Amino acid sequence: MRKSIIAWVLAAAIIVTACSNAPAATQPTAPATQAPITTVVIVEAPTNPAVSPYPAPENGAYPAPGQPTPEPTSEINEATMQAMSDLARQKLAEELEISVDQIKVVIADPVFWSDASLGCPQPGMTYQQVITPGYRITLAVGNDLYIYHTDTVQTLVRCQQ
Numbered sequence: 001m002r003k004s005i006i007a008w009v010l011a012a013a014i015i016v017t018a019c020s021n022a023p024a025a026t027q028p029t030a031p032a033t034q035a036p037i038t039t040v041v042i043v044e045a046p047t048n049p050a051v052s053p054y055p056a057p058e059n060g061a062y063p064a065p066g067q068p069t070p071e072p073t074s075e076i077n078e079a080t081m082q083a084m085s086d087l088a089r090q091k092l093a094e095e096l097e098i099s100v101d102q103i104k105v106v107i108a109d110p111v112f113w114s115d116a117s118l119g120c121p122q123p124g125m126t127y128q129q130v131i132t133p134g135y136r137i138t139l140a141v142g143n144d145l146y147i148y149h150t151d152t153v154q155t156l157v158r159c160q161q
Contacts, residue, residue, distance in 0.1 A: 076110040076133050080152050084108070088137045088148040091156055096141065106138040106145065118149040120159040 085105045093100045111134055113119050117127040118134055134151040149157045 076152065081108050081110065081135055084135050084150045084152070084156070085137050087154065088139060088150065088156055091148070091158075092139055092141070092146055095158075098141065102141055104140045106140045108135050108137045110134075111136045111149070113149065113151075118151060118155065118157045120149050120157045 085108045089100050089103045089105065092103055111119070113132040113134055115121075115127045115129050116132055117125070118132060119136075121127060132151050134149060134155075137148045137150060139146045139148065147159045149159050
């Protein structure tokens with residue numbers, strides 16, 4: 001009788017084990033495979049530079065390569081350039097506390113600035129990323145030169161370059 005009880009307990013244990021949701025033995029997984037190495041193709045850049053309808057930029061005033069180059073607009077004209085030059089002279093005269101007659105316009109060039117900072121970003125400031133037509137105006141008082149960057153409306157920025 002003792003043998004039959006042991007047999008019944010052993011059979012019950014086997015049945016319970018077989019019917020349970022015990023995890024099945026798993027085979028060890030293979031290590032992760034590496035992605036195949038891709039082939040790098042070197043493409044030579046064109047040897048001839050892009051031709052721009054505008055004079056060569058100074059201090060990165062024009063848009064970076066790949067950016068659209070703006071078409072000339074009616075905002076850039078002699079009358080506006082003269083008005084902005086006069087405004088720059090007035091502002092410098094106020095800053096230096098001298099007569100406007102003592103200030104000469106050395107050069108005034110039309111420029112398309114790459115953002116609203118007019119080419120003179122100030123630390124900690126953010127600027128609208130929009131092509132801004134304007135002028136780079138160089139003024140002289142004696143032997144000292146002063147550079148102003150402008151838009152075509154009324155904004156003047158004195159650049160310390």
